[in-house]
Amino acid sequence: MPESIPASTSTQWDGEGRLEVLTFNLGEETFALEATLVREILDLLPETGVPGAAPLLGSVVNFRGKIIPIADLRLAFAMPAAEATVDSRIVVIETEAEGEVFQIGIRTDKVHEVATLDRDASEEPPAVGMRWRRDFVRELVRRRDGVVVLPDLAAIFRSLTGAGDSAAGQPSTVH
Amino acid sequence: MNTQDPVAAFRVEAGDLLDQIEQGLLDLGHRLEDRALIDEVFRGLHTLKGSGAMFGFDALAEFTHHCETAFDRVRKGLAPATQELVAVILSARDHMRALIEGDGAGLESAGAAILAQLQAAIDAAGGAEAAPVAAPASSGSAGPATAARGWRLFFRLPAEAMANGTNPLMLLDELRDLGACRITARTDTIPALADLVPTECHIGWDIELRGDISRDDIDDVFIFVMDDMELTVEPLEAEPSEDVGQALQSSDTMSDIPATVPEGPAVATSAKPGPATGPASAAKSGESVRVPAERLDELMDRVGELVIVQSRLSQLASGHGSAVGNELALRSISEEIERLAGELRDTMMVLRMVPVASLFSRFRRLVHDLARETGKTITLSTEGETTEVDKTMIERLADPMVHLIRNACDHGLETPEDRRAAGKPEAGQVHLSAHQAGGEVLITIRDDGRGIDRERVRAKAEAQGLIQPGQPISDHDLLQMIFHPGFSTAAQVTNLSGRGVGMDVVKRTIESLRGAIDITSAPGEGSTVVLRIPLTLAIIDGLLVRVGEGRYVIPLGAVEECLELSLEEDLRSRGRSFITLRDRLVPFLRLREIFETGTRPDPHQKIVVIATGSERVGLVVDQIIGSHQTVIKSMSPLHRDVATFAGATILGDGGVALILDVAQLVMLGQNQEERLRAAG
Amino acid sequence: MTASILTVDDSPSLRMAIRIALTGAGYDVTEAGDGVEGLAAAGAKRFDLIITDLNMPNMDGLTMIRELRKAPEQAGVPIIFLTTESDDAMKQQAKAAGATGWLVKPFVPEQLIKVSRKVLGR
Numbered sequence: 001m002p003e004s005i006p007a008s009t010s011t012q013w014d015g016e017g018r019l020e021v022l023t024f025n026l027g028e029e030t031f032a033l034e035a036t037l038v039r040e041i042l043d044l045l046p047e048t049g050v051p052g053a054a055p056l057l058g059s060v061v062n063f064r065g066k067i068i069p070i071a072d073l074r075l076a077f078a079m080p081a082a083e084a085t086v087d088s089r090i091v092v093i094e095t096e097a098e099g100e101v102f103q104i105g106i107r108t109d110k111v112h113e114v115a116t117l118d119r120d121a122s123e124e125p126p127a128v129g130m131r132w133r134r135d136f137v138r139e140l141v142r143r144r145d146g147v148v149v150l151p152d153l154a155a156i157f158r159s160l161t162g163a164g165d166s167a168a169g170q171p172s173t174v175h
Numbered sequence: 176m177n178t179q180d181p182v183a184a185f186r187v188e189a190g191d192l193l194d195q196i197e198q199g200l201l202d203l204g205h206r207l208e209d210r211a212l213i214d215e216v217f218r219g220l221h222t223l224k225g226s227g228a229m230f231g232f233d234a235l236a237e238f239t240h241h242c243e244t245a246f247d248r249v250r251k252g253l254a255p256a257t258q259e260l261v262a263v264i265l266s267a268r269d270h271m272r273a274l275i276e277g278d279g280a281g282l283e284s285a286g287a288a289i290l291a292q293l294q295a296a297i298d299a300a301g302g303a304e305a306a307p308v309a310a311p312a313s314s315g316s317a318g319p320a321t322a323a324r325g326w327r328l329f330f331r332l333p334a335e336a337m338a339n340g341t342n343p344l345m346l347l348d349e350l351r352d353l354g355a356c357r358i359t360a361r362t363d364t365i366p367a368l369a370d371l372v373p374t375e376c377h378i379g380w381d382i383e384l385r386g387d388i389s390r391d392d393i394d395d396v397f398i399f400v401m402d403d404m405e406l407t408v409e410p411l412e413a414e415p416s417e418d419v420g421q422a423l424q425s426s427d428t429m430s431d432i433p434a435t436v437p438e439g440p441a442v443a444t445s446a447k448p449g450p451a452t453g454p455a456s457a458a459k460s461g462e463s464v465r466v467p468a469e470r471l472d473e474l475m476d477r478v479g480e481l482v483i484v485q486s487r488l489s490q491l492a493s494g495h496g497s498a499v500g501n502e503l504a505l506r507s508i509s510e511e512i513e514r515l516a517g518e519l520r521d522t523m524m525v526l527r528m529v530p531v532a533s534l535f536s537r538f539r540r541l542v543h544d545l546a547r548e549t550g551k552t553i554t555l556s557t558e559g560e561t562t563e564v565d566k567t568m569i570e571r572l573a574d575p576m577v578h579l580i581r582n583a584c585d586h587g588l589e590t591p592e593d594r595r596a597a598g599k600p601e602a603g604q605v606h607l608s609a610h611q612a613g614g615e616v617l618i619t620i621r622d623d624g625r626g627i628d629r630e631r632v633r634a635k636a637e638a639q640g641l642i643q644p645g646q647p648i649s650d651h652d653l654l655q656m657i658f659h660p661g662f663s664t665a666a667q668v669t670n671l672s673g674r675g676v677g678m679d680v681v682k683r684t685i686e687s688l689r690g691a692i693d694i695t696s697a698p699g700e701g702s703t704v705v706l707r708i709p710l711t712l713a714i715i716d717g718l719l720v721r722v723g724e725g726r727y728v729i730p731l732g733a734v735e736e737c738l739e740l741s742l743e744e745d746l747r748s749r750g751r752s753f754i755t756l757r758d759r760l761v762p763f764l765r766l767r768e769i770f771e772t773g774t775r776p777d778p779h780q781k782i783v784v785i786a787t788g789s790e791r792v793g794l795v796v797d798q799i800i801g802s803h804q805t806v807i808k809s810m811s812p813l814h815r816d817v818a819t820f821a822g823a824t825i826l827g828d829g830g831v832a833l834i835l836d837v838a839q840l841v842m843l844g845q846n847q848e849e850r851l852r853a854a855g
Numbered sequence: 856m857t858a859s860i861l862t863v864d865d866s867p868s869l870r871m872a873i874r875i876a877l878t879g880a881g882y883d884v885t886e887a888g889d890g891v892e893g894l895a896a897a898g899a900k901r902f903d904l905i906i907t908d909l910n911m912p913n914m915d916g917l918t919m920i921r922e923l924r925k926a927p928e929q930a931g932v933p934i935i936f937l938t939t940e941s942d943d944a945m946k947q948q949a950k951a952a953g954a955t956g957w958l959v960k961p962f963v964p965e966q967l968i969k970v971s972r973k974v975l976g977r
Contacts, residue, residue: 048831049725051770052817060811060823062831065517067823069811102812157813181875185868218865221910225939226866228961236961339924340933340955345976374930399956399974402947 011138011150017119023148024091024108027079032141032148035114037093039103044088054160055081061105063092070105076156077132077149085109095153104153117141117148133159185230189275192223194536196268200261201539207256216264217243217250223271235274238286242267245297254300262547263292265540325354325386325411326393331364331379333403338374341400347380349396354386383411466526474522477515484511521806527567531609531618532560534569538580542605545584552591552601553584558608564616568708572618575681579620579704580605582678587624587702597699599623604701611715611807612821612838618706627696632656654694658682717805717824719832720783721798723772726832728805728824729794733837735784740795742778752847754782754793762848763793764840769819785837792844794835807834819843858975859883859900863893863907863919864937873906876964877971890914894922897929904975905934906958906967909949917952924953933974937962 012034013019021032022041040063047059047070056075060067070090074081087110094103118141125137136159138150196219203212220243228236242264248254267289273282328350332343350356361379365371384393393408394401488508491501535557546553564572588594588603595601604623609616629650636642636656656662660679685692685706696702717728718737738754753760763782767774777797784793807822814820821836860882862873867888874884885902887893889911897905905923909916916936923929933955938945946957958970 046830048823048833049770050814050817050820050833051725051772052819053814057813060814060831060833062825062829064514065521065808065825067808067810067825067831069813104811104813160813181868181872184871185866188866188868215912218910218912221939222866225908225937225960226869228939229869229872335953338930339950339953340931340974342931342933342974342976345974348976349973399950402950 011122013119019117019119021115021117021148021150022091023112023115024089024106025110025112026074026077026108027082029077029079030112030146030148031073031108032115032117032150033091033093033106033153037095038091039094040092041111042090042092042105044084044090044107045105056156056160061090063103063105066103068092068103068105070107071153071157072107073151073156074107076136076151076159082109087111093153115143115148117143117150122150135159182230185226185232186275188226189223189232189235189271192219193268193272193275195219196223197265197540198536200265200268201543203256204258204261204543207258207261213246213250213256217246220246227275232275234282234286235271238267238274238290239271241290242271242293245293248297249300254297257296257300260293260296260300263289263296265543267293326382326384326388326390327409327411328382328384328393329361329379329405329407330382330397331361331405332376332400334372334375336400336404337376343376343378343380346396346400347382350382350384350393353388353392353396354384356385357383379405385411470522470526474519474526477519477522481512481515481519484508484515487511524565525806527565528563529566529569530561530563531569531616534564534572534576535560535607535609537573538576538607541577541580542584545581549585549588550590551584551588551603553588554602554604556604556606558606559610562609562611562616564609564708571684572706572708575684575706576618576620578678578681580607583620583622583624583702583704587622587626589625593625597625612836616708618708619703620706621701621703623701626698626700626702627654627657627694629653629698635662654696657694658692715805715807715834717803717834718783719800719803719826720781720794720796721777721800722766722770722796723774725770725772726800726826726830727766727796728803728832728834729783729785730805730821730834730837731802733785733787735786735791737799738782738784738793740780740782742776742780745776745780745795756784756791756793761791761793762844763795764844764847765795767795767797769843785841787838787841790841790845792841794840803832805834857881857883858903858971858977859885860904860906860971861885861887861893861896861902863887863890863896863905863911863916865889865908865911869908869937872964873967876967879964880968880971882971890916890919890922893919897923897932898926901928902932904971905932906937906971907934908937909945917948920949920952920954935970935974 011019020035022035022038023030023032025031042063045061045063047061049059050057050069053059053069055072057069057071059070061070072081089108089111090105091108091111092103092105094101096102121143122139122141125132125134125140127134130137135155136152138152141148141150196216199212199216199219203209203216206212220239224236224239224243227233227239245260246264249256249260254260270282270286270289274286330346332341337343347356347358350358359381361381362377364379365377371377390408397404397406487504491504491508494501539555542553542555545551583605584603588605589597589599591601594603604621606619606621608619608621611617632653633642633648636653636659637644639659639662641656641659641662642648657678658681660677662677662679682692685708690706690708693705693707694702695705716731718731718734720727720729738756740754752763752765754763755761761784767776774797779798781796781799782793783796783799784791786792803824803826805824808824809822810817810820818839819836820833821839822834823831824834826832860877862870862877862884863886864870864873865888870886870888874886877884885896885900887896890907891914893905893907894914896902907916907919914922920934920936923932923934934953936949936954936957937960938949938957939960949957955974956970958967
């Protein structure tokens with residue numbers, strides 16, 4: 001359902017060029033999502049696989065009576081799927097498209113803290129030389145201890161359903 | 176609804192009775208000889224009359240009484256049921272509704288007109304024997320009461336009276352309540368012991384009853400046995416006997432209750448226990464939903480849990496735990512309440528679900544009337560009436576569907592002559608069906624009429640400037656033109672359709688329900704309109720199965736049977752994937768392979784045979800867990816491209832089971848069959 | 856001891872009215888929706904009085920009365936039927952079937968209570 005997925009998002013810095021985010025780890029990389037999107041941080045829940053779905057969205061959980069998909073963003077960023085650890089958490093975010101509000105759980109390897117990013121420290125992803133698909137990254141923000149990646153979830157999810165454009169996902173055919 | 180208000184209960188009940196009468200009459204229109212239907216309609220009228228009179232709906236009771244009297248002739252075989260009679264009683268039924276909803280003011284002349292029609296219909300049907308419909312029933316009250324100084328009575332009960340519940344002692348008690356009595360038993364007719372039947376009463380009684388007592392009062396005592404018993408009553412003319420000393424008991428108190436049990440015409444006397452003729456607005460307040468008991472039980476379970484959580488919260492509020500411990504406990508309670516609130520909301524939503532039968536049944540009358548008005552013969556068939564839809568949705572679907580059905584009957588179906596000329600059966604078909612597909616309900620309105628005239632649509636679209644003259648346009652797009660505001664293809668606006676409400680309004684209404692409307696039409700063969708209505712929640716009966724480590728729900732309505740698939744059979748059938756089922760080859764799908772479970776097959780695999788229409792396919796599963804009341808939850812928008820599943824549900828242990836999309840799997844099975852056939 | 860009364864009627868509003876009137880007069884009331892239910896209820900427990908409608912789906916009142924009277928344990932249990940029939944024939948049929956008495960609809964609660972007292976004696 002491509003039309004239900006938000007178009008590429010532009011980052012909503014506030015008037016002073018700041019952005020409150022929740023930072024978390026996928027593998028060795030630090031990612032961040034707008035704190036306003038975050039609904040809840042959960043311990044891992046029993047997941048139910050969805051046969052035929054893209055591996056990146058390969059399972060669902062019962063989140064307070066709602067069926068929400070769990071996204072494994074590692075697969076979008078060229079990392080192998082990994083076993084859960086004691087630090088693994090699900091970050092439930094809420095996003096809206098076409099008047100339809102829906103929730104997604106993002107499986108993370110470790111959740112850090114809510115931090116404030118500075119627009120002055122951010123830059124567009126480089127056109128060349130990046131290991132990842134450029135359109136999956138909105139911005140890279142430099143911090144003292146490294147670089148934080150702001151992923152473009154809309155682009156990632158769109159790539160799963162977009163025709164013939166499934167670098168991250170497997171075609172969802174059944175055999 | 177106030178459970179202690181019989182008048183409110185009557186309004187609800189009367190609505191049901193009127194529906195029952197209407198459905199019965201409509202069925203009767205097709206099967207005029209059907210005794211069961213005649214009885215059913217009669218019973219409906221009868222109950223409506225009786226209860227209506229009970230609760231002060233006098234005008235209703237009187238009017239219904241006349242209809243019942245007329246219909247009783249049909250029931251007794253004195254007059255045949257005719258189409259005219261059915262039509263008149265249908266309109267009478269509408270009048271009854273008006274009488275229930277309003278205060279009856281201003282309806283008298285309409286009622287009289289219907290009764291006149293009814294008389295005419297009965298005259299026509301019953302011939303010379305026809306009885307006047309509104310025959311005034313004679314008053315059953317007894318003649319003028321005679322007062323006397325007293326009475327001398329003798330009575331003896333019929334043999335079976337005691338077995339049938341009459342207790343002579345109570346009759347004597349009643350007489351004593353009237354006045355001073357001297358009672359003597361007559362034992363002369365008691366048979367020999369060998370002949371005595373212990374349940375029969377052989378004693379007679381002589382009574383001298385003194386006081387200013389009317390004959391009516393005495394008859395009243397014996398009212399239930401009067402016809403069969405021996406009873407003589409003579410006034411005590413002569414000097415009253417002074418010898419009252421033997422009276423076993425006497426009483427000078429009279430019952431303060433009116434002593435006559437009214438008889439005679441049901442409408443002549445009536446009780447008014449409630450504000451029955453109050454303002455018409457009262458009729459609207461009685462809206463109610465009937466709820467299956469098990470759904471109430473679910474609700475009760477949730478409420479029970481809520482009470483437990485509430486007591487935990489109270490304990491916490493009055494407790495002395497550590498701050499940290501309290502905070503943890505509070506959080507857990509908060510989560511619990513949040514979960515319960517969600518579940519309560521879901522259960523409440525389920526309570527609002529009603530079968531579309533209540534919607535479809537309304538259209539039988541519509542089609543009946545349309546057939547009469549247009550002079551066409553129209554058969555309405557329905558399917559999938561048990562499909563459940565939210566109550567509000569039903570209400571909002573009614574108007575658009577009325578319009579679509581009118582269109583089908585008025586514009587779609589041809590006259591019987593035209594149909595004969597086209598080589599079609601004379602009776603036009605209108606078919607309504609509903610079925611649920613995942614989170615949606617599909618409602619289809621199909622007719623076998625002339626189909627949509629493309630040329631006319633094009634001409635109209637060009638005239639309105641919607642398309643350029645000669646502009647190429649796909650057939651589908653051309654048909655969509657009829658949804659354009661102000662677009663109507665009826666060359667002649669008839670009384671039935673084209674009254675300002677157009678297909679554009681229908682489309683807007685459906686879209687406002689977040690639904691979609693689609694129309695297909697084949698010239699000469701008819702048109703089909705499909706309404707897709709989203710369902711955020713619905714309940715189905717499901718079969719819970721295990722495939723690999725996952726649990727899945729198969730809608731039970733689609734399941735035909737379950738068979739064992741032994742390992743040997745499984746191995747033998749490899750590459751074939753067919754089973755023979757009553758001489759038919761049925762393709763089967765190994766869900767373990769389709770779902771890529773990577774697990775070994777269970778040694779006791781099962782085949783669940785599912786079907787849509789005449790197509791069937793077997794699904795090989797590892798285990799059948801059991802049946803499961805399934806609350807359908809929609810899949811995330813991100814998963815809507817996964818066609819194999821129609822939704823998901825939450826199991827008792829909190830886990831998730833995906834609901835298989837039967838139509839998709841059957842298609843998959845058929846494709847596999849074709850592939851294999853092609854491969855030889 | 857409180858007298859227990861079984862009312863059999865397919866009209867819920869009428870059953871409600873009967874229940875309200877009779878419980879108000881101190882009787883115990885059990886309800887049944889048609890003859891089949893009525894028979895089942897009467898089979899489970901002996902009532903002091905049965906009040907039944909005649910026109911009902913599934914099993915009408917006449918049939919139910921006949922069935923009840925076949926059972927020895929129902930001997931002597933008063934049965935009152937409710938009727939709107941003004942013709943005598945129905946009354947005779949019901950009586951022949953074994954009914955004790957009748958009450959003509961419509962009735963006011965007082966009439967119902969009076970008839971109940973009449974056959975129950977309390």
